[in-house]
Amino acid sequence: MQLLFLLHYAFQKLQDELVLAPQYASFPLDEYCFQVRHHTELNGGCKVISDPCQEHIRCSCNQFDFSGFLCRHVLRVLSSSNCFHIPGQYLPNRWCVNALSSTVHSERIHYLQSLTSELVAESSEIEE
Incomplete structure (x- = not known):
């Protein structure tokens, strides 16, 4: 299992949703479908479809x-289903620290390549 480190902003957003999730009740409608609503509401809410075998969940x-x-609705269903990890596809690379460093590295390489080709083009035009 790969350990991911979230950017501060992403960690804060995830933490906010995790804090709110216990305020919601999860009612199974069938094997893969749940109704999730705030504990003070009697009707409505969101419908969460979860397939744990495929690690697929949608709200x-x-x-x-x-x-x-x-x-928070998905996090509530994961919690009530005793799922103690967030599937990797729900932690996008753009929110991870190592994604930022690879993006910066890629941008530097691109910049150096364009600078090099510009120097080669200019030097081929000069006779000296």
């Missing part, structure tokens, strides 16, 4: 699709 609020962060 009707679509927060992950919009922001890249798992929502």
Whole structure:
């Protein structure tokens, strides 16, 4: 198992959702579907579909699709299903520290390559 370190912003967002998750109740509708709503609400809420064998989970609020962060509804279902890890596909590389360093490294390489080709092009035009 690879250990991932989240950027401060990503860690804070995930932590905020983890803190709110216990305030929600999770009601199984069938084997893979749950209704999740705030403990003070009697109706409504979000529908979470979870397939633990495929490590696939999706919430009707679509927060992950919009922001890249798992929502409190999904985290509540994972917790109530005794799942003690977040599947890797739900921790996007852009929120991980090592992704930042590889992006910076890639940008430096690209910059040096373009600078080198510019120098070679200019030197081929000069006769000296």
